[in-house]
Amino acid sequence: MKPLIGLSGRRWPASRLGDHVPPAMRDVTFDLHFSDYGRSVALAGGIPVELTRDADVHDIVEHLDALILSGGADLDPTHYGQAASEGLGEIEPERDEWEIALYRVARAKGIPVLGICRGFQLINVAHGGSLVQDVSLEEGVGHPQWDRDGAERTHEVACVASSVVGSLVGEGLSVNSLHHQVLDRLGQGLIATAKAPDGVIEAFETADSRVLGVQWHPELLEAPDPTFRWLVDLAREISESA
Numbered sequence: 701m702k703p704l705i706g707l708s709g710r711r712w713p714a715s716r717l718g719d720h721v722p723p724a725m726r727d728v729t730f731d732l733h734f735s736d737y738g739r740s741v742a743l744a745g746g747i748p749v750e751l752t753r754d755a756d757v758h759d760i761v762e763h764l765d766a767l768i769l770s771g772g773a774d775l776d777p778t779h780y781g782q783a784a785s786e787g788l789g790e791i792e793p794e795r796d797e798w799e800i801a802l803y804r805v806a807r808a809k810g811i812p813v814l815g816i817c818r819g820f821q822l823i824n825v826a827h828g829g830s831l832v833q834d835v836s837l838e839e840g841v842g843h844p845q846w847d848r849d850g851a852e853r854t855h856e857v858a859c860v861a862s863s864v865v866g867s868l869v870g871e872g873l874s875v876n877s878l879h880h881q882v883l884d885r886l887g888q889g890l891i892a893t894a895k896a897p898d899g900v901i902e903a904f905e906t907a908d909s910r911v912l913g914v915q916w917h918p919e920l921l922e923a924p925d926p927t928f929r930w931l932v933d934l935a936r937e938i939s940e941s942a
């Protein structure tokens with residue numbers, strides 16, 4: 701059996717689609733899942749499941765073999781004890797609460813979790829860590845490369861060879877960079893396993909090797925990506941041994 705891999709996503713009012721929806725539908729909400737995540741899961745041998753918030757998180761996770769926390773809006777800084785800074789972008793507090801709950805239930809069940817960009821940052825915050833709310837293009841390696849193709853690799857990261865990410869990609873790789881927030885204080889129980897040349901943490905894992913977080917967007921790079929293969933293969937292994 702192919703493992704079921706849950707994908708978190710955004711929830712927006714249909715009014716954000718402008719003239720593409722009639723006035724009668726402007727107050728309706730829709731769930732948004734970028735197709736590259738599901739495609740990457742399928743290419744790695746899993747079955748992608750786009751998740752909705754309209755069910756209890758325990759019931760959702762009960763049916764999953766792994767979870768992906770995807771990219772998106774900034775986290776509400778109240779989760780790590782800060783007020784909003786001038787550079788904070790759009791926040792989606794309801795999504796924050798939903799994904800933190802999903803993550804905690806997934807960890808309690810023991811299924812693998814992959815956090816990507818915002819998902820990476822959310823896991824850090826869920827472990828008691830904090831974020832730098834805004835990093836400009838002129839700082840460090842220039843993380844917010846919004847004007848570049850998402851498939852373009854814009855800087856290097858160095859990986860710990862003995863880590864999960866090191867076993868997947870070696871001691872270093874080039875990555876895309878589509879974020880303006882970075883990790884500040886690393887969350888309790890997380891192990892930093894990759895850094896950018898400016899010292900920014902770009903990947904972490906847990907001691908049980910069932911959680912992997914990456915700051916870059918592997919779903920936009922060459923497929924099948926090794927991080928998705930890691931998730932699917934580990935999910936299958938755990939499921940078959942249960």
